Amino acid sequence: MNISKLICLLSFVIRLSNAANVTFTNPILPGFNPDPSCIFVKEWDNTFFCTTSSFLTFPSTPLWASKDLIHWKHASYAINRGDQLPELYRNSQLQTEGTWASTLRYRDGTFYLITSYVSWHDGWGPIILLLTSTDPYDDASWTGPIRFENPEKEIDPDLFWDDDGKVYMGVARGIFLHQVDLSTGKVLETFTVWNGTGDRNPEGPHLYNKDGYYYLGIGEGGTETNHSAVISRSRSISGPYEGYENNPVLTAKDTDAFFQTVGHTDYFQDAAGNWWCVALATRSGPDWEIYPMGRETVLSPMTWDEGGWPIIDPIQGTMSGPLPTENKYVPGDGFWVHEGDEEDFEPGTQIPRQFLFWRPPKESLFEISPAGHPNSLQVLPSRVNLTADSQFEPLEEGMGFISRKQSSSVFRFTVDLEFNPKDADEEAGATVFLTQYQHIDVSIINTRSCSSGELEQRLRFRPEALGKPGVEVPPTRTITTPQAWVGKPIRFTITLDESQTYNFTVAPADRPEEEIWMGSASADIVSGGSGPFHGTLLGVFATSNGGTGKTAAYFSRWRYRPLKQEVEAGTFLPIKE
Ligand SMILES: *[C@@H]1O[C@H](CO)[C@@H](O)[C@H](O)[C@H]1NC(C)=O
Ligand SMILES: *[C@@H]1O[C@H](CO)[C@@H](O)[C@H](O)[C@H]1NC(C)=O
Ligand SMILES: *[C@@H]1O[C@H](CO)[C@@H](O)[C@H](O)[C@H]1NC(C)=O
Ligand SMILES: *[C@@H]1O[C@H](CO)[C@@H](O)[C@H](O)[C@H]1NC(C)=O
Ligand SMILES: *[C@@H]1O[C@H](CO)[C@@H](O)[C@H](O)[C@H]1NC(C)=O
Numbered sequence: 001m002n003i004s005k006l007i008c009l010l011s012f013v014i015r016l017s018n019a020a021n022v023t024f025t026n027p028i029l030p031g032f033n034p035d036p037s038c039i040f041v042k043e044w045d046n047t048f049f050c051t052t053s054s055f056l057t058f059p060s061t062p063l064w065a066s067k068d069l070i071h072w073k074h075a076s077y078a079i080n081r082g083d084q085l086p087e088l089y090r091n092s093q094l095q096t097e098g099t100w101a102s103t104l105r106y107r108d109g110t111f112y113l114i115t116s117y118v119s120w121h122d123g124w125g126p127i128i129l130l131l132t133s134t135d136p137y138d139d140a141s142w143t144g145p146i147r148f149e150n151p152e153k154e155i156d157p158d159l160f161w162d163d164d165g166k167v168y169m170g171v172a173r174g175i176f177l178h179q180v181d182l183s184t185g186k187v188l189e190t191f192t193v194w195n196g197t198g199d200r201n202p203e204g205p206h207l208y209n210k211d212g213y214y215y216l217g218i219g220e221g222g223t224e225t226n227h228s229a230v231i232s233r234s235r236s237i238s239g240p241y242e243g244y245e246n247n248p249v250l251t252a253k254d255t256d257a258f259f260q261t262v263g264h265t266d267y268f269q270d271a272a273g274n275w276w277c278v279a280l281a282t283r284s285g286p287d288w289e290i291y292p293m294g295r296e297t298v299l300s301p302m303t304w305d306e307g308g309w310p311i312i313d314p315i316q317g318t319m320s321g322p323l324p325t326e327n328k329y330v331p332g333d334g335f336w337v338h339e340g341d342e343e344d345f346e347p348g349t350q351i352p353r354q355f356l357f358w359r360p361p362k363e364s365l366f367e368i369s370p371a372g373h374p375n376s377l378q379v380l381p382s383r384v385n386l387t388a389d390s391q392f393e394p395l396e397e398g399m400g401f402i403s404r405k406q407s408s409s410v411f412r413f414t415v416d417l418e419f420n421p422k423d424a425d426e427e428a429g430a431t432v433f434l435t436q437y438q439h440i441d442v443s444i445i446n447t448r449s450c451s452s453g454e455l456e457q458r459l460r461f462r463p464e465a466l467g468k469p470g471v472e473v474p475p476t477r478t479i480t481t482p483q484a485w486v487g488k489p490i491r492f493t494i495t496l497d498e499s500q501t502y503n504f505t506v507a508p509a510d511r512p513e514e515e516i517w518m519g520s521a522s523a524d525i526v527s528g529g530s531g532p533f534h535g536t537l538l539g540v541f542a543t544s545n546g547g548t549g550k551t552a553a554y555f556s557r558w559r560y561r562p563l564k565q566e567v568e569a570g571t572f573l574p575i576k577e
Contacts, residue, residue, distance in 0.1 A: 021320040024070050025567055026259065027281065027296035029337055031407035032057075032535025034223075034295035035101035035156075035204065036278040037266045043109070046271050047330065049075065049136055050278065051113055052297055055098035055534060057356040058088060061115055063104070063136050064337065067327035069276065069299060074334035074353060078102075078113045078131040080139040082360035082395075085129070089359055089395040090121055091388070095435035095467070095530045100126070101204055101264065103158045111136050112182075114148075114157040114169065126155045128169070130185065137332035148185035152176055160207040162237055172203030175218055177237065194232045194241040196220040197248075204264040207237075211307050216241055217249075219263040223295065223533065225288050226253050227263035229279065231310065250279060250300070250312045258285050258569045259298060259315040267302065267310065274322045275302045277312045283409070284527075285569050290500050292434070292523040293406055294535030317567025338575060340411075341404060343558040345369055345377045354404045356537060358436070362398020376418070376554040377402070377540075379428065385543040386431060386439050387464055400553075403433060403539025406496075408562030408575060413538045414493045416509040418554040420486075421446035424455055425545035428553035430492040432502055433537045434526040437467025441541070442492055442504040442518050444481065446549075457481045459490075461504050461519030467530025477519050484508070489556065494538065496523065498564070498572055509557070 029036065029052060038050035047065050050072070054060040059077030066072045079085055079099065088098065102115035111133045116126040129145030148157070154171035161167050169180045169187075175196075179189040194216055196202035204219040213233040221227050228251030232241040252262040259281040266278050281298045284291035301321030302312040313319060335354045343352050347369040367378040382400040384392045392399075419428040421444065429443025440463045449456045462476040481490075489509035496502050500523040507515040526536050538560060542553035564572040 020322065022323045023318060023320045024299070024323060025318055025565065025573065026298040026315060027283070028070065028278075028299045029064060029072055029297035030565065031293050031296060031337070031405035032537070033297045034280040034533060035264050036280060036297040037102055037104045037206070038268055038278045039104055039106050040268050040270055041106045042271065044136065048268070048270075049104060049106070049111070050297065051078070051102050051104040053099065053101050053533070055100070056088070056092070056095065056359050057098070057537070058082075058358075058360045059139070059356070060085070060088070060099045061102055061113060061131070063113075065136065065330050065332070065334070067330055068324045069270070070323065070326070071328050071330070072337045073330040073332065074337065075136045075332055076133070076139045076142065078133065078142045079145075080142065084145060085117060087117055087119060087121075087127065090119060091390070091392045091394055092119060092121065093390065094120055095437065096533055101156045103206065105159050107161055110134055112159055114159050116155045116157055118155060125153055126150060128157050128171070130182065137334070146183075146185045148180065149187040151187060151190065156204045158205045158207060163209070168207065168237065170205035170207055170216070172205060172218070173201055175202055175205045175216065177207075191238040193239050194218070194243070197230055197243055199226065199228070206266050208267060210304070217265055217267060219265070221253065221263070223261060223263065223280070225260050225286065227251065227261045228253055229263045229265040229312075244309045246309070249310050250277065250314070252281070252315065256286050257314065258283060258317060258567075260284050260286060260288055261295060262298070262315050267304070270324055272322065272324070275304045275310065276300070277302045277310070279315065281315050283566055289527065290523050291527045292500070292536045294531070295533065296535070317571070337407065338562065340562050341558055341560040344375050345556060345558070347374050351402070356403050356405070358399055358401055358433075359394045361402075362395065365398045365400050366402060373554050376556040377558070379540060379542040379553045379555065381426060381428070381542040381544045381549055381551065381553070383544055383546060385427065385545050386433060386441065386541055387436050387466070400542040401433070401539055403537035404560060406432070406536040406538050408564060409566035410496055410498060410564035410572060412493065412495045412559075412561045412563060414491055414557070414559045415540055415555050416489045416491050416557045417444065417540070418489045418556070419444050419542070419551065421457060421549065421551050423544065423547055423549035423551070424448055425547045426549035426551050427545055428540070428542040430494060430540050431538070432494060432526055433539055434529070434534055435467050435531040437464065437530040438526050439464050440502060440504070440521050440525060442494070442506065444490060445478075447478070457486055459506050459516075459518060463519075463521050463525055465525050465529075468525065468528065471525055471529070472522070473525060474519055474521050479516070
């Protein structure tokens with residue numbers, strides 16, 4: 001080799017190792033966004049796509065898109081029609097039911113999303129579902145699901161195409177590989193491949209083909225503070241798989257990191273060949289007590305040399321890596337995950353894309369700008385309130401509840417409500433909702449006065465903590481609605497401050513300075529408990545509380561302002577508008 005060639009090669013090597021690192025903050029998908037699975041798709045204009053778990057929320061199984069790994073825009077929901085998965089309508093008393101961890105892959109022009117619907121309705125029996133799309137920005141393009149055979153009643157399906165054209169579905173727990181027929185969902189052959197390092201719950205498998213090895217990445221230890229990511233490899237797809245001697249490759253177990261429960265990883269390469277790891281994490285610190293947004297998606301750079309094992313930087317709030325150039329050109333009519341809402345429900349518009357229901361909705365309960373009420377979202381009362389009951393029939397009765405995810409550590413949410421209840425116990429208001437058994441509500445409610453026996457419109461603050469026995473709960477507080485406010489729109493404001501205390505106030509919509517404090521509650525009440533896999537939703541509701549009332553509630557001027565993200569314990573970064 002001559003000198004000039006050597007210099008050329010050297011400068012190339014230097015250039016590679018000097019890839020400009022830029023700073024970014026975690027989480028990249030803040031709020032209730034666990035179990036990420038992500039891909040890079042060159043054919044779709046060099047775009048990264050991720051999916052995260054949605055449990056009982058609907059539309060389900062969201063797709064996110066980004067050109068730079070930092071700015072993420074909602075692309076579509078793979079399960080967006082109630083009849084795709086009628087089981088989601090079940091009145092599961094268990095709030096952890098619904099669609100669990102999915103895998104997203106792209107092959108020959110088609111996006112594949114494989115997931116499982118989990119329920120204890122007829123005993124343990126997760127249903128594995130495959131959805132496909134040829135346009136990730138269009139809900140209507142998602143077809144399926146095809147229901148797969150699931151001989152071991154397993155969860156966390158993965159999809160992998162081998163070089164010989166065979167397709168494998170990995171599943172947990174204890175990792176099985178099934179050779180499958182994608183068009184029918186039939187299992188053709190089964191191997192048990194690797195059970196991890198011996199910790200409990202080997203799950204969330206993803207298989208990769210690299211440098212002549214099959215690498216199998218999994219999570220273990222459970223999705224709590226013992227969670228970790230481990231890896232093994234084999235020359236043959238059916239094994240034997242050899243575990244990496246320095247496992248785990250990523251964990252926050254036994255550390256005092258602010259980002260805890262780190263695990264459930266997926267690995268992918270960008271256009272420049274850099275490797276990236278996504279994982280779930282909980283911003284709780286090792287105390288793991290207050291984490292209303294639950295498990296969120298984080299990003300970390302990784303190196304994965306030829307023939308070697310992956311090396312992943314431990315998850316932190318502020319990290320740096322060789323990110324693609326900033327690029328916010330992502331098509332579609334989606335919303336950005338970091339942005340807030342300014343919704344005025346103008347006539348002719350649809351329910352905003354970021355709005356979620358708890359199970360598929362009874363659509364007739366919700367209407368934008370109904371006759372006589374322009375610029376409002378009408379919610380008709382359901383018999384059940386947010387806690388519901390065992391007789392509740394989600395498909396027939398529906399739940400008068402609509403929400404969006406809480407996406408930041410400090411925020412301000414306000415919404416105006418016009419509601420003139422006629423019957424006893426009719427109620428409408430705003431809520432911080434984790435599950436049916438953990439929510440904090442502020443509302444207008446019609447109650448019978450003890451002294452006069454007359455119906456009286458009152459304002460109520462009421463935390464519900466059935467799902468977390470033992471947690472300290474502030475008392476319910478009810479006041480008589482000031483006479484001058486009755487019959488006019490009332491503004492509800494919910495804030496969360498750095499001390500992780502939610503604050504609830506009410507005011508006449510046209511005189512916000514007359515604000516009255518209704519109550520405060522620690523975010524402890526909506527962390528874990530009956531929603532161990534979930535994160536909080538901010539929403540509005542209308543109910544007859546078991547009565548016969550039919551009075552509609554009209555919500556308007558919906559404003560959600562994410563203000564700060566906590567990136568280290570006690571360190572809050574402002575969110576740029
Ligand atoms: C960039 O970040 C990667 C991943 O953390 C690291 O391996 C590499 O050394 C960094 N490069 C520079 C030039 O700092
Ligand atoms: C994993 O565990 C299951 C049962 O717990 C066992 O049947 C299987 O053989 C194990 N697989 C491997 C590869 O060790
Ligand atoms: C974590 O692991 C330790 C040691 O095995 C165990 O004592 C502890 O209960 C586990 N914690 C959780 C949350 O699973
Ligand atoms: C809650 O709101 C009231 C009324 O605006 C205010 O006086 C109080 O300081 C707030 N408390 C917190 C914890 O933000
Ligand atoms: C919800 O409704 C039931 C009656 O259906 C009632 O017993 C319960 O107290 C209500 N919960 C709230 C928060 O009002």
